[in-house]
Structure formats: structure tokens, C-alpha cells
Amino acid sequence: MAQLTFDSTKPFDFIGVGRLCIDLNANEIHRPMEETLTFTKYVGGSPANISIGMARLGMKTGFIGRVADDQMGRFIEQYLDKNGIDTSSVITDTNHSVTGLAFTEIKSPSDCSILMYRDNVADLYLEPQDIKEEYIKNSKALLISGTALSKSPSREAVFTTLHYARKHGTVVFFDIDYRPYSWTSEDETAIYYKLAAEKSDVIIGTREEFNLMERIDKRDEPNDWSTAKDWFKHEAKIVVIKHGDKGSISYTKNGQSFDSPVFPANVIKTFGAGDSYAAGFIYGLMKGWKLPEAMEFGSAAAAIVISSHSCSDAMPTADQIKEFIHDCNNGSQSIQKEGVQ
């Protein structure tokens, strides 16, 4: 599994890039939000959650992003600091922006929705000038999230990041994380996702997200291997395609594929499943584990997070995940499937 090479001489393990926002989670759940009276505040945003996850797992982590010049922005920066994340590249925006908000509505474990505030948000004011070549150069890996591509100047900041990452051998994880409300059209989305994916080492997305990128080619029927091979022609070594309830499959440039194991969970809400999976999975890959082991670690992390009220605040440590896997293996059974093309 030597497809990804992490340069051990680099001081940082991991840098998250992009969205830093606030989750306001309904305290009174299992009802429509109209009937919710109080909300609890957490740090949110997919790359923020993953970075917090990586820090909890003991990785030396930094973040590149912009926060609003207000109480919400200061809360986010303080929370990252408390979690040991380097915030030297977290910039206080001065464009009179606000902090993105996500009010969560949990009608039932399987019926969850989010009410988003994404107008004039600080994270999309990230600029190319905010990206320091030295900072990128000094990290073994980084993660970009697709929402950061949805508007200028954040979009150009991401391409600047990708340029430096490729120049200096920093491994790029691309979490597609498609959120339609920030984009002008699906055509626009497809174009910039493709340009970013071409420069990424690991691409993670749902089957629908990969379909979106393929709309320009009007491919008749979605096919995971065809999709994966498109990206292996560029820089990708691993492509992870999520099939909802049916689980995720990882495809590798050398022709292997692996199914994700599934762990039992006492599901409170499904939010945060993807972010905790990503943290566990990337951690495993960076530890040099085989792909199935990394996937198992990600799945276990996800099972832990969806059983609790928050996303960021519930990110587990490595010991917690190991203990969880151990308990499951001695009790209920996880399922592991493996395939070769």
C-alpha cells in the first residue's frame, strides 16, 4: 500500500483548508425545528471537523481559513487552539462577513436536515495571498473541501494551495463535500471540482458527487471503476466512492478495491459520519496501515460520532477507537469485504 508517500521530515502532519463555521444543534430533538426552543453551539464545517478529529488522534495539525471578526469567529479560533491546532493561518476577516451557521433539525435518527446560513460568510473570503507557500511545504498532507471552491476568492485560494502542494510533495486529500446552495450551476460546480480533483492524491465523495463531475462527458451509466480510472490518469492514487447505506468502496491505482466495514451504532443523528470517517481513514493511511485497516478505523470513528449529540466535540481519540473496535470484535461483528478488479 505504498501508493501515498508522506515526507517524514516535514514538521506538520496535516492541514485543513476552508470552512470554519458554527453548528447550532437542536436540544429538543425528534420534532420539527419549529418546535425546538433552544440550541447548543459547536464548531462545525467539514474540514474543521476533520482537523479536530486529526488533532484528537494525536496528529500535528494546522488550519488555513478565515473567521468573522465577531464573537462566533473568536469562539472558533479559541476552540481550535484548545484542541492543539495551529491557528497561525486562521485569519480574522475584515470584509464585514459573518460566520456560517448550520441549524440542525433531528426529526428522527434517519430524518435529519440542516438549515444553512451561507450568505456573506467569512470562510469564502479566503484569498490567494492568505496561502503561505512555506506553510504548505511544511505539512505532510492537507485536506481541501469542495465547498471552498464555490465562490471567489476562496476558489482561487484553493487552487493556490493545490499548486504549492504539488510543487512540494504535500499529499492532497480532496473531500468533495457538495453543498448546492453556494454554487451558481451544476456546470460550474463540475468544472471546478474536476480541476481540483485532477491535482489530488486521494478523492473522497459520494456516487452522486462523482456523477456530478462526469456530467460534462454525459457518460451513460455510472461505473465506479471507470470513474476511478479517470482520476488515476491524473494524480490520484486512491478514490473512495460512498454508496450511502451500502457503504463506501476504496479503489486504488494498482487495481484493488476494498469495501468499508460497518460497525453497529446507537444512532442519534447522521451528521458528522463522513467527517469522522475521513479523520480515522486519513490517520490510518498516514500511519502506513493497509487500506482495509484504515477504512476500519474510519468506520469505527464514524460509529462513535453518530452516537453522540455533536460532530466536532465528539471526535474520538485513537485509544477510544481502538477500544471500540476491540469491543465490537468481541461482541457484534463488523463486516469486511474485499475485491480485486
Added chain:
Amino acid sequence: MAQLTFDSTKPFDFIGVGRLCIDLNANEIHRPMEETLTFTKYVGGSPANISIGMARLGMKTGFIGRVADDQMGRFIEQYLDKNGIDTSSVITDTNHSVTGLAFTEIKSPSDCSILMYRDNVADLYLEPQDIKEEYIKNSKALLISGTALSKSPSREAVFTTLHYARKHGTVVFFDIDYRPYSWTSEDETAIYYKLAAEKSDVIIGTREEFNLMERIDKRDEPNDWSTAKDWFKHEAKIVVIKHGDKGSISYTKNGQSFDSPVFPANVIKTFGAGDSYAAGFIYGLMKGWKLPEAMEFGSAAAAIVISSHSCSDAMPTADQIKEFIHDCNNGSQSIQKEGVQ
């Protein structure tokens, strides 16, 4: 005090026009918002608060405004319904707008601030076509709030309202309610405030707000009587100028002025003082009371609201206000000053 004439044949007493939004009040108070973890949700927005106040006082009340097509918008409409406010002119906006938010921070009773979300808000999408001539014609009085003038098409909807109100003898209360973040410049603000104030019967604002309207004339020193007389040349009969801690003064077209009484209060926060004052004051005027009585009623309502956690939800009934005044008069003393020019 026969300066205002309310047409008793009209079925509605009062219509609020403009902003409907959500207050998210910090539950853990007396600290910076960074340290607040949970928030409670209330209906907010100055004209919403005043209208709720009027309904609590037993007036037949309606509202003209737009709410977002989401859980917050539905919560607002349901809350108005529950308070007996006619919502036939409350329109669900379909411009992908959001509901305005106000997170309150209460560091101490005298150190309160608000973190506003006002980008792409539903209330500023109110359109001239939303204003039904018959609805305006059928109300004795209406209230417009200055924030509704800050952007098109809401601005034009307000001028449409004013046109119908003057045409049909509906008494216009204009609450200046200046919020700088929605405006492009102070010049722009001054121009539209002046155009609206020229068509209003009662104008209520702080000394600073009246100064803002006078910036175009570069008047040397603010003077309440000069200010009031400017507006008496147009449609105004009463001008209320608020001087912060020093209290409010009402000026009348026939040359009288009256100071507001001050009631003792166990202040939790200062938010909502102006809105509850306005509700009590307008109620008194509509009952045909003398100006000092109406002002006393407004002051008492304000004292009640600033002693509780919310604004809208704490609006008192007439009985509560009367009881409060009675209790105060038999205990601590309110002060009433009267002046004649």
C-alpha cells in the same frame, strides 16, 4: 390632544409593516458570547415586537411582511397566529432568502450587544405588489420601521404603504430604528428617512437619528424644537425624541412638550425597551388619552420588558401595565416633567 384622528369605522386597529426575525438570546448571561453555549429562540424585529405588544394590549392587529420559506419563517408565522395577529399579509418569500437573526450578548445589564445576520433576509424582499390598498385602508393606524427602508424592493413597498395610508387617512407611526449595517451610506439613509418622515403623523427616534436626517442641512447645533418644527411643516403632529438616559420628550404641533416618566426596573437587559414603550404609547394615543398618560403607559411597559429575558414574549397586557403603574405609584415614585414652548 385631538391631534391624531383614528377612524373608528375601520375594522383593524393597527398594522405593523416590515421586519420579522428571530432573536437568539444567550441563556448563560453576564459573560462574553464566546462563552455562551446555548441560546433560546424568540420572534424578534422591532415592528414585530410592537405588533405583538399591541395584540397583547387587546388591539385588533395585522402584519405586512415576508418570512423565509423555512422552519424559522414558519415558527414566526405560527407565533403571530397564536398571538391573534392577522397574518393574511404575511407572505412566504421564494427568493431563497433566510430569516434575519439577532444573537444577543448580555455582559451586564448596561453592556448588551447584538450580533446580527442581515444578509439576504426575507423581510427586505417585501414588494410593492405585496401591499394591498384595501388592507391599509381598513386599519386605523400602522407602523413603519426605518430598517424596511434600507434596501429595495422593501423600500418601495414602504413608500407604497405610505401612499395608501395618506390616501385613506390611516395614521402613520414612523419608528426610525436606524441600523447602520443594512445601509450603503449615511447620505442614502438621510434621504429616504426624510421622504418617509414627511408622510408620517408621529415620528419616534433618538436625538442621533434625527441628527442623521438633518445632515443634509448641516445644521450647526441639534435643537429639539427646530427638529420638531421641520416635521410639523409636513404631516407630523407629534415628534418623540429620545435622549438616552435622560428620557424621551414628546413635542406636539400645537407647541407643547412632555417628558417621559421613568419607572424603576430590575434590569436584565436593555433590548426591547423602545419597542415596548412604543406599544404602550401608541395604545394610549389610540385610546384617546392625553399625551402624558400615553407616555406613562409606554414607560411602564418598557420597565416590565427590560426586567425579563425576552422582548416579544414578555410584552405585557393592559392589566399588567396598569397594575405595575399602581404598584409603583404606591411605592417608588415615577417622575413626570412637563414643558411648554
Added chain:
Amino acid sequence: MAQLTFDSTKPFDFIGVGRLCIDLNANEIHRPMEETLTFTKYVGGSPANISIGMARLGMKTGFIGRVADDQMGRFIEQYLDKNGIDTSSVITDTNHSVTGLAFTEIKSPSDCSILMYRDNVADLYLEPQDIKEEYIKNSKALLISGTALSKSPSREAVFTTLHYARKHGTVVFFDIDYRPYSWTSEDETAIYYKLAAEKSDVIIGTREEFNLMERIDKRDEPNDWSTAKDWFKHEAKIVVIKHGDKGSISYTKNGQSFDSPVFPANVIKTFGAGDSYAAGFIYGLMKGWKLPEAMEFGSAAAAIVISSHSCSDAMPTADQIKEFIHDCNNGSQSIQKEGVQ
């Protein structure tokens, strides 16, 4: 005809406010513009044309407006200077704006059209701060054009002008001059036209333009006297309603009405008819002539301009108009109708 009072102690006779642009008139005419190969450049824009007309008639004239910081802007300012118009309030805009353009297409004398360039034009960047109270105070009369109301900040600059004009007794001529391409909606247009017309002494427009202002009242059938009386309730003393081929009618506050005479013309194009009419008509009113005389002077000026290739450059002197009227009266006959309500 003592309805308008011009203060003879004021040094300036007339100030134009608003649009300064460039006409590019087809040299090869009587064909579609696709087949026109060369164009000749003139100063254009309704208030510019009228001001040039007033200056040619010997009136001491000034202009308030913004021009682009480019060759077209400099050409305009130089042309005004050459015509003796005071340009101390013509400001060079620094918003990277351009000069408005109007390419004229003359398929036949009765089939003319204009291709407009009105995006990001300098004239609509006129700001309230550009309006000097002293300059307005020092003029006997001024003219505002409806297009200047179509966008901020020019819209607010016009209302600032109107405020100073009313304050200092400067007579306001309002040329409605409706051009749909600059406006967001007809509702928006109607609102601001009404607010400006309420503060004007003389209102000039087509029947369709007055209908537009009345849309908010959904009046069943347009009626000139009803229209005129609406405005006489505010500041208007004269209302001129143009009925296309059927000519214009002037209505006065004291209940009189007068038809415009029609002069024979060797029509090249219809552009500029309204502007030259306005110049002649306003000149007559300012000379203290009776209304029919002023209207005849306007009609004669129009007949001269539509018989030549340009608008601004063809504006006649008083002697030219008088000679033209004299020639017509001794030859072909003008028609004068008069009515009293």
C-alpha cells in the same frame, strides 16, 4: 400667468441635472444600422440637450453631473464649456465608469430607434455630496430628468437637489424621460417618479409616463385633468402632457389648458424633439411670456431640430426661432388651440 416665480436676484438662470452622454449618429441613414458603416459623435442626454438649448437661447446656464474619466468625458466637458455652460459642478467620476452611448438608427423619418449603452455609466454615480446647496440656491430654475432617478447614488443626488431647490425657492422642472432599461421594475419607477413629481413645479411627460406614475392607484381610465389635479395638490403649477402625434397640452393650477401649436418640418429624425421643445418652452416661461407663447416657441425650436442631423448641436438661438416662426406665419400656418376646463 404668474404661477411661476423666478427670483431675479439669483445669478444663474438655469441648471441642468443628470445625464451627460454621447450620441453616435449614423451617417448612412434610411437603412438598418447593420448597414451603417460610420457614425458621428455628439454630446447627448436629455438634460444636456436642454441645457445646451438654454445656453444657445442666451440664458446663464450651469450643469450638475458626472462624466467618465476618459476621452468621451473630456469631450463632453469641453463642449459644454464652448457653449458657455458653467461646468464647475461637472465632476470627473473615478469609479471606472464609462460614458453612456446612444447609437441612432434612422430607417426612415418615422422609424427611428436607439441602441443604448447604459451599464456602469458615469452619470448614475452622481452623489448627494456632489450637490452644493449654494449652487442650487443661486439659480432661478433647474431641470431634473427621470433617468437620473433610476439608480443609486444618482437617485439620492436628485432628492438632495429637490430638497435644496424647495428650501431656496428654485423653480423645479421635471422632465419624466422614462427609459425602461435602467430600471428594475415599473413599480420601482412609479414610486420614485411620484416622490420627485410631488416636489416639482412643472412636470412634463407623455400620457404613458403619467399612466406609469398612476399604476399604484390602478385608476380605470387615464384622464388628463385628473392627472394634473393630482399634482396640483402638491407643488405643481403646470403639467404638460404629451399625446404623441396629437400634440402636447399644458394644464395649469388655475384651471386652464392650452394645446401646442404644430409647425411644419422637413423631418430627418424625431430624436431631440422633446428636448428642444423643453428648452424653448422653459425659456418662454422664464421670460414671463403667456403659456401659449412659450409653447409656440418650444414647438418652433422642435421643428428646427428634427429637420437637422444632430440634437445638441442643432439647438437654435432665440433669433433663429423667431425668424422661423415669422417665416411660418407668413407661409404655412401653425395651429393654436386653447381650452378652459
Added chain:
Amino acid sequence: MAQLTFDSTKPFDFIGVGRLCIDLNANEIHRPMEETLTFTKYVGGSPANISIGMARLGMKTGFIGRVADDQMGRFIEQYLDKNGIDTSSVITDTNHSVTGLAFTEIKSPSDCSILMYRDNVADLYLEPQDIKEEYIKNSKALLISGTALSKSPSREAVFTTLHYARKHGTVVFFDIDYRPYSWTSEDETAIYYKLAAEKSDVIIGTREEFNLMERIDKRDEPNDWSTAKDWFKHEAKIVVIKHGDKGSISYTKNGQSFDSPVFPANVIKTFGAGDSYAAGFIYGLMKGWKLPEAMEFGSAAAAIVISSHSCSDAMPTADQIKEFIHDCNNGSQSIQKEGVQ
């Protein structure tokens, strides 16, 4: 010189993509534009000029672009038709856009400038959906111009074009053609130029334009060979760097470089030099000529165009260019320098 491979089975030789606009050339030249009274209308825009040049040279040429729904737009489409260019992918825009304009000012042969109208122009409304995969597939070569990258959705339409071109082996010529007024920032420009250049076979630009693309890497001193090699790592086979008066140099992936010859010209204006050069140069490459021959052909075409009043209308035929070269070689001498790294 077998670096570029043109697939002879494809029916089209060449497709231009992007800007179609109007040049308005001063008829009275050698003076400031303020003193110019008449202008002559021509089709303009760099890719339009090059495509017209290619058609004149006998190549089967098409164009992909949007024109305004007005007389200027129809004039452009008719002119392309007359020149034998396929306009099946020239779309009439319905966004109320206008046609871009370029007023030329020719103070002297060496002191020329352009006054641009680029707000709300039709060509920048080109959409990804306008790009037909089959049309790109059917052409041996295509040219994209950097201005088409300056705004959405035209920017995304260009990347769609590049995707299809690479997929189907259509040779991509990228004319950087940097025009600052359409861009938000130099950072933004650099990012998208780089992404497009990475997918191009031949990149043509000035030394300053290549510097702009390198700003992200803060390279100390511009160096042509370093620049060229950056692009040879991607898809480029030829990089042409223009050094103003000192002429252009072509660099090839196999390590050669060639200076452009210079032809004598009776210069009227410098506009159109680059476009005519590009047409002649691309024509030569597509004919399979050696690089120096293609460059000579381009230089001769440029010498012809700068000696005449227009750009598009002056594009020469192959016979005219050959005759010009022949005449020059028998009279004044062109200079050819060749270098090898």
C-alpha cells in the same frame, strides 16, 4: 518540427473561441480622440480577428461565441458569414447584454490607445452548455483567448472547451491576451491563466503576461527558458514569448528557440499586429512548415495589417503574404535569428 499533430481526418481546420466585438476606429487620426468626430465600424476582438485571418488564408474555420441580440450582434454574425466562417455555434445572447466596443485613438503610429466598453458584454455570457463536444472533436485545432477566462460563465465554457479538446486530440492554441479591466485581481488572473495554459499545446504571450502567471511562485528574475520549461512539463510543445520591440521568440519542447523576423512596414497603428501574426503563424504550423517559416509568415501578415486602417478587414490572403515576403526579400531585408539552448 513534428511536435504538433493535426488530425487530417477532421473536417474543420480551426475554431476560434470567445470574444466577438466591434472596433470603432477614429477616422480623423493623429490627434486625441476628443477631437475625433467620426468613427468607422469593424468586427473586432482578438479571437475574431485571428479566425477571420485563418478564413482569409483558406482554412475551414468556425467560431464559438455569443453576440448581443441587437444590430451590432447581427452585423458581426453577418460579417463572419460573408468571410466563410461557420457560425452554427455563434449564439445570440438573451441576457440583455451588449456588444463589446473598442474605440481606437491613434495619436501617432507609436502612440495608440483603446477606450473599451466591456460591461455586460455578450461574449462573457458564453456557457458550458454552448460548447458542443462534437464540434470541438471535429476540428484539427482551436484557439482560446485569455479574456474569455475573465468572468463566469465564459470562464467555465473555456474549461469545458479545453476538456473536450484534450479528450479528442484537438490542438489548443492559447493566446493569453491579458486585458486588466475585466479581472478582479492579478491573483485571480494568474490562477486561471495557469489552469488553462496547463492544458494548451501552444502558448503565446508577452513577457509581462508570462510574469503574471508566475507571480504565485515569486520567481526572482524572469527567464524565458525557465518559463517555457514550466509549461513543457504539462501539455505545451511550443511557447512563444513576445518581447515588444525586440521581437518574439519561440521555444520548443525539444530545446530549440527561434527569433521572429521583422518586416518593414508603413505603420498606421500597432493594433492587430498580434492577431495577424497569430493567424499567419498558426497557418504555417498547420501546413507542416518549419517553425522559422511559420514565424516569418506571421511577421509578414502583421506588417501588412499594421499598414492599414482596420484589423479584421485588413487580414491578408496567403497569396498577399507570399507576395509581400517576396517583395521584401528582393528589396529591404528581413532578419532571422535562430538559437539553440
